[in-house]
Amino acid sequence: xxxxxxxxxxxxxxxxxxxxxxxxxxxxxxxxxxxxxxxxxxxxxxxxxxxxxxxxxxxxxxxxxxxxxxxxxxxxxxxxxxxxxxxxxxxxxxxxxxxxxxxxxxxxxxxxxxxxxxxxxxxxxxxxxxxxxxxxxxxxxxxxxxxxxxxxxxxxxxxxxxxxxxxxxxxxxxxxxxxxxxxxxxxxxxxxxxxxxxxxxxxxxxxxxxxxxxxxxxxxxxxxxxxxxxxxxxxxxxxxxxxxxxxxxxxxxxxxxxxxxxxxxxxxxxxxxxxxxxxxxxxxxxxxxxxxxxxxxxxxxxxxxxxxxxxxxxxxxxxxxxxxxxxxxxxxxxxxxxxxxxxxxxxxxxxxxxxxxxxxxxxxxxxxxxxxxxxxxxxxxxxxxxxxxxxxxxxxxxxxxxxxxxxxxxx
Numbered sequence: 039x040x041x042x043x044x045x046x047x048x049x050x051x052x053x054x055x056x057x058x059x060x061x062x063x064x065x066x067x068x069x070x071x072x073x074x075x076x077x078x079x080x081x082x083x084x085x086x087x088x089x090x091x092x093x094x095x096x097x098x099x100x101x102x103x104x105x106x107x108x109x110x111x112x113x114x115x116x117x118x119x120x121x122x123x124x125x126x127x128x129x130x131x132x133x134x135x136x137x138x139x140x141x142x143x144x145x146x147x148x149x150x151x152x153x154x155x156x157x158x159x160x161x162x163x164x165x166x167x168x169x170x171x172x173x174x175x176x177x178x179x180x181x182x183x184x185x186x187x188x189x190x191x192x193x194x195x196x197x198x199x200x201x202x203x204x205x206x207x208x209x210x211x212x213x214x215x216x217x218x219x220x221x222x223x224x225x226x227x228x229x230x231x232x233x234x235x236x237x238x239x240x241x242x243x244x245x246x247x248x249x250x251x252x253x254x255x256x257x258x259x260x261x262x263x264x265x266x267x268x269x270x271x272x273x274x275x276x277x278x279x280x281x282x283x284x285x286x287x288x289x290x291x292x293x294x295x296x297x298x299x300x301x302x303x304x305x306x307x308x309x310x311x312x313x314x315x316x317x318x319x320x321x322x323x324x325x326x327x328x329x330x331x332x333x334x335x336x337x338x339x340x341x342x343x344x345x346x347x348x349x350x351x352x353x354x355x356x357x358x359x360x361x362x363x364x365x366x367x368x369x370x371x372x373x374x375x376x377x378x379x380x381x382x383x384x385x386x387x388x389x390x391x392x393x394x395x396x397x398x399x400x401x402x403x404x405x406x407x408x409x410x411x412x413x414x415x416x417x418x419x420x421x422x423x424x425x426x427x428x429x430x431x432x433x434x435x436x437x438x439x440x441x442x443x444x445x446x447x448x449x
Contacts, residue, residue, distance in 0.1 A: 045271040046177060050101070050129035052227045053262040058102040060138035069366055071296045071339050072199025073097070073105045073170040075112035076365050076444045081293050081341035082168060082197030085353040085360065085445035089118040096166045098155050098188055099174030100125040103136030109170070110140065110148040124162050126151045155184045164191025172201040176274050185288035189344070197343045198290065203275035206329055207336030208253055210246030214238070214268050231261050234268050252336040252386065278326040281338050291348035295325055296339040299439035300385050306331035334386025355434035356427035358412035359449035362405050362434060365442050373403035381436040392436035395429040402433065407446050
């Protein structure tokens with residue numbers, strides 16, 4: 039183990055990340071991206087995930103358990119009797135917290151493995167239908183070796199959810215990291231945290247960290263959050279084109295950026311001429327342009343498939359047999375809030391909107407995750423089935439752009 043590896047291990051033993059209290063499991067389930075079950079169904083399996091068959095997922099570098107707990111609970115709720123989630127991490131302290139969280143929920147489909155990602159094939163051998171690696175690869179000595187190790191235990195018909203830090207959205211972080219390394223590398227863990235707090239408190243209001251609203255772990259994440267953001271001994275970030283190349287180095291192809299609208303230059307361009315100029319760019323170049331125009335992307339999340347699955351058809355949300363779902367939203371409440379024929383959102387400070395057909399509220403109100411599009415059409419009796427399917431597609435496109443509407447199943 040290198041000196042830096044030892045320091046990374048010591049950090050997560052002293053400050054398990056993110057800070058979590060197992061007692062809070064009685065109050066809420068933390069959900070997010072990647073690895074929400076409905077996202078996995080949509081992006082990795084195009085709405086054709088059969089949970090009556092065995093399903094294995096790996097959460098690599100799972101920390102205190104957010105992704106593993108979320109997915110294990112959602113699989114249990116879905117009645118996936120033959121599903122298993124494996125939580126892999128180097129920190130016994132993090133394992134302890136994740137285990138207590140699983141116990142608090144009575145989860146029996148979660149298994150724990152101890153060790154580094156690079157040795158996953160021997161510590162937690164595959165193969166896996168789905169792999170999560172969120173906020174970890176950028177802390178490895180060789181992110182490429184880590185990704186290839188994970189790809190080696192992924193089923194050819196599976197997929198991954200990945201998150202790495204975004205360079206432009208973390209403006210201000212790295213100068214402070216460098217300053218703290220100069221001032222505190224000779225100190226112990228607690229002394230370094232105390233020094234970091236004093237330095238942050240005294241930063242000039244002109245410093246980019248003070249002016250960056252898109253990173254806040256040092257303010258809201260407790261000592262663990264501050265340490266992970268500003269004192270981590272090994273930390274790198276990626277721009278969009280760098281991340282795309284990194285994903286490709288693991289034999290993978292990006293299925294989708296999350297949320298799609300954030301990576302669309304049209305979100306940030308209103309001038310028709312500029313939009314036209316951007317329309318001729320290839321998908322990665324368009325996403326890279328969006329990153330440059332946004333400035334708010336402190337992390338990049340993608341779903342990725344083995345290169346051999348890159349041509350997996352996108353499910354048609356307007357098909358009769360499609361079952362649509364609003365991710366973590368109450369469809370009736372959302373439908374009541376729709377007005378003016380547009381869906382509006384805020385994407386890192388950038389106002390965004392998309393047009394909706396007049397029938398959208400009636401469609402949205404019926405998206406209970408069980409009804410097929412054909413069932414909704416029969417209830418609404420709109421007349422022209424073809425036009426109704428187009429209205430469903432338009433409604434889906436608007437909500438899907440902000441990752442809120444997904445295809446749960448295709449019958």
